[in-house]
Amino acid sequence: MTTDSKSVPDQFVAPHLRDIPKSGIRDFFDIVASRRDIISLGIGEPDFQTPWHIRERAMSAIERGFTRYTSNLGMPELRQALTTYMKHAFHATYDWKSEILVTVGVSEALDIALRAVLSPGDEVLYHEPCFVAYAPLIRMAHGVPVAVDTFRKDDFRLTVEELEKKVTPRTRILLINFPNNPTGACLTKADTEALADFVIKHNLLLISDEVYSELTYEGGRHTMASIHRIRDRLIFMNGFSKAWAMTGFRLGYVCAPAPLTDAMMKIHQYCMMSAPTVSQHAGIEALTSGDADITEMRDSYHQRRNFLVASLNEMGLDCFMPRGAFYVFPSIQSTGLTAHEFAMRFLNEYSVACVPGTAFGACGAGYLRCAYATGIDQLKEAMTRMQTFLKTL
Amino acid sequence: MDPLLEMLKKNARESDAVLAKELGTTEADVKARIAAYEKEGVIRGFRALINPARIDDTTVHAVIELRIRPEREGGFDRLAARISKCPQVESMFLMSGGFDLLLFVKGKNLQEVAHFVSANLATIDGVLSTATHFMLKTYKDQDILMEGEHHDDRLQVSP
Numbered sequence: 001m002t003t004d005s006k007s008v009p010d011q012f013v014a015p016h017l018r019d020i021p022k023s024g025i026r027d028f029f030d031i032v033a034s035r036r037d038i039i040s041l042g043i044g045e046p047d048f049q050t051p052w053h054i055r056e057r058a059m060s061a062i063e064r065g066f067t068r069y070t071s072n073l074g075m076p077e078l079r080q081a082l083t084t085y086m087k088h089a090f091h092a093t094y095d096w097k098s099e100i101l102v103t104v105g106v107s108e109a110l111d112i113a114l115r116a117v118l119s120p121g122d123e124v125l126y127h128e129p130c131f132v133a134y135a136p137l138i139r140m141a142h143g144v145p146v147a148v149d150t151f152r153k154d155d156f157r158l159t160v161e162e163l164e165k166k167v168t169p170r171t172r173i174l175l176i177n178f179p180n181n182p183t184g185a186c187l188t189k190a191d192t193e194a195l196a197d198f199v200i201k202h203n204l205l206l207i208s209d210e211v212y213s214e215l216t217y218e219g220g221r222h223t224m225a226s227i228h229r230i231r232d233r234l235i236f237m238n239g240f241s242k243a244w245a246m247t248g249f250r251l252g253y254v255c256a257p258a259p260l261t262d263a264m265m266k267i268h269q270y271c272m273m274s275a276p277t278v279s280q281h282a283g284i285e286a287l288t289s290g291d292a293d294i295t296e297m298r299d300s301y302h303q304r305r306n307f308l309v310a311s312l313n314e315m316g317l318d319c320f321m322p323r324g325a326f327y328v329f330p331s332i333q334s335t336g337l338t339a340h341e342f343a344m345r346f347l348n349e350y351s352v353a354c355v356p357g358t359a360f361g362a363c364g365a366g367y368l369r370c371a372y373a374t375g376i377d378q379l380k381e382a383m384t385r386m387q388t389f390l391k392t393l
Numbered sequence: 394m395d396p397l398l399e400m401l402k403k404n405a406r407e408s409d410a411v412l413a414k415e416l417g418t419t420e421a422d423v424k425a426r427i428a429a430y431e432k433e434g435v436i437r438g439f440r441a442l443i444n445p446a447r448i449d450d451t452t453v454h455a456v457i458e459l460r461i462r463p464e465r466e467g468g469f470d471r472l473a474a475r476i477s478k479c480p481q482v483e484s485m486f487l488m489s490g491g492f493d494l495l496l497f498v499k500g501k502n503l504q505e506v507a508h509f510v511s512a513n514l515a516t517i518d519g520v521l522s523t524a525t526h527f528m529l530k531t532y533k534d535q536d537i538l539m540e541g542e543h544h545d546d547r548l549q550v551s552p
Contacts, residue, residue: 032550042550132552181552299396303415310414353550380411 020136028343032353039382041370042353044181046245046326048300051293054244054285061281068277072269073261074102074253075280081287082253089213092225092236098258101265102275102283106211106252107133108268109237113207113254114141114173116263117235122172127158128361129329129369131181131209138175146171149363152331155320156185160194173205174198176224179212182360182369183329184305184322189222196227207235211252212325214243214294217302219323225255232257235264240279242325243294244286249279301326304372304379311383312370315390326373329357333366335393343368350385397426398435405439444539445531452499454483454528455506459494459514460521469493472519481509492524503527 010018032042049055061067073079079096086092086100094100103109110133118124120142126134128147135145148166150156158176176195178187187195199206208224225236239252252275254264274280286293305321305328312319312330319330332342339356347353355371357364372379400412409427413420430436445452461472469487473494477485484497500506510525531539 029550033548035549038549040549043547044551045547047545047547299399303396303400306417307411307414310417355550359552376411376415 016139016142020139028340028355028359031344032347035347035351035353038347038351038353039374039378039385040353041372041374041379041382042355043371043373044327045247045373046242046297047373047375048245048297050245050249050282051286051290053289054246054282054293057285058249058278058282061278066277066281070102070274070277070280072265072274073100074275075277075284078102078280078284078287081284082255085287086225086255089221090223090225090236092223092228092231092255094255095258099255099261101254101256101261101268102280103237103239103252103254103268104272104275105241105250106209106237106239108272109239109252109254109264110134110137110207110209111140112264112267112271113235113237113256113260114138114143114175115267116260117173117205118143119172121170123168123170124173124175125163125166125171125204126175127162127177129156129180129182129357129364129367130360131177132360134175134177143173144170147361147363149361150183150185151363152318152320152367155322156180156183156329157187157191158195159191160198163195163198167202167204171202171204173207175207175209177209177211179210179216179322179324180327181212181325182327182355182357182364184325184327186216186219186323187222188219192222192224192227196224196230199230199233205233205235206230207237209237211237211239212242213238215298215301215326216324217298217305235260240283240286244290245297246279246282246286249276249282251275251279251283301372304374304376307376308370308372308379308383312386315383315387317390326371328370328372329367330370331367335390337393339364339366339368346386346389350389352382352385395426397423398430401427401436401439442535442537446539452501453503453506454497454499456526456528457496457498457510457514458492458524458526459496460492460523461494462519462521463493464519472517476514476517479509479513481506481513492522 079100082100083094083096086094114137118141123144123146124138125146125148127150138145146166148162150158178185206224210223213221213223224234235254235256237254240246240249308328309319309321316334317330317332319328322328335342339358343354343356355369357367357369396416409420409423413423461469463469464471481498481500482496483499486495488495498506500509510523514520515523
């Protein structure tokens with residue numbers, strides 16, 4: 001027995017890690033996971049199967065015995081394909097030999113990027129509502145996460161006005177994610193230019209997580225990678241999970257100037273060696289023969305988004321038209337319920353799971369994240385049940 | 394192709410209201426467009442795609458490769474038009490390669506199809522040869538898998 005309130009194993013957990021709350025939606029996730037026969041609009045991954053030719057390429061890689069480590073940076077053929085893709089899709093030039101690193105999903109890319117550049121106490125600006133991993137990953141890298149709010153009035157785009165309120169002499173990084181999870185927000189061309197000016201003005205590094213970039217529906221795809229004046233201060237990351245429905249392959253990549261790629265490479269080579277070889281083969285197939293797959297899935301998401309936004313607005317829940325990703329972010333403030341209450345009751349009484357906006361940051365209060373990476377029949381049923389639920393309120 | 398047609402090809406029973414929402418238009422517009430497509434002959438009909446294995450359907454289906462002699466005026470078309478009028482023929486295509494016409498035919502039983510081939514098809518002046526293949530099992534028809542529902546093994550909720 002210890003007299004201390006902490007148990008023996010507990011006392012060994014690093015203090016900075018102990019202070020990181022478990023994922024804010026973990027409790028909600030656990031409740032949902034325990035339920036059967038629900039319609040889930042809470043799933044942040046594509047409902048499509050990985051296109052068959054990509055799976056076939058992975059099987060063929062196993063058959064041919066490509067089951068060993070690759071180059072730490074990733075297979076040359078894959079990095080060459082990425083150079084071509086970056087040029088074609090983002091009008092950005094990256095040297096495959098020194099400026100591209102293949103990672104285990106964008107998750108690893110984020111982790112090694114932050115660890116490569118942060119010193120203890122450095123502040124990182126990031127916007128909320130956002131993907132749940134950002135603040136914890138910043139803390140794990142001994143940085144200080146500084147949340148910048150985004151608002152419905154701006155369709156949840158990040159504004160320089162809000163950034164200026166939070167920037168300090170200790171700020172080192174701006175971390176952004178557009179198209180955005182959980183709001184579906186996208187940047188305009190003017191936004192990207194303004195953000196570029198902002199990072200130059202304050203001498204910041206920009207980390208841009210653009211994993212949803214292929215899922216942009218209208219208004220054009222505006223990426224930070226095509227703004228050449230910030231090339232020296234940009235770490236661009238993207239992956240295969242969303243564009244080609246390859247979440248389980250765990251494959252991402254990061255593009256950055258050689259000194260930054262080198263620094264990330266140091267961490268990657270010691271903690272990861274290389275991204276899964278079979279996945280890298282599948283990635284080559286996706287990049288070289290997978291354009292039609294994206295088009296087909298994107299068209300389907302596009303129609304589902306239209307259906308959800310129209311249905312939600314029709315039943316009186318204010319919902320802006322998000323231009324990207326596969327999430328809609330309706331306001332449920334008119335119901336008088338908090339997001340958490342709404343989500344719990346909707347789950348318990350109508351067996352539909354939507355994630356409360358507060359899971360993605362305090363400013364998500366009053367909003368729900370509804371993912372439309374789910375078949376149209378289920379979306380229709382979910383909207384019918386929501387209509388019924390709203391009438392009881 | 395008009396996305397409306399793509400959507401109808403996937404599910405012709407979808408309501409006009411839902412189609413309108415998905416397309417970002419009005420129900421009246423969807424109705425009008427479908428009516429126009431029907432009038433123009435773009436849409437030739439709506440029907441259910443039935444898995445024969447799941448009902449008590451003993452209809453026999455066969456694929457027939459036909460070689461025919463093209464004619465000076467009209468090539469294959471006159472003969473093809475004549476054959477396609479037979480009620481046993483469900484689908485028919487002019488093909489490149491080792492034969493000319495590919496027919497999908499049906500019959501009550503094997504004998505009926507065999508009789509159709511020997512008595513009706515092979516005897517037509519201009520038909521040079523036939524090769525009949527009987528269908529044993531339908532795995533996939535018009536993009537739709539007959540067995541093996543898509544199993545959603547994703548986590549119920551994920552960030």
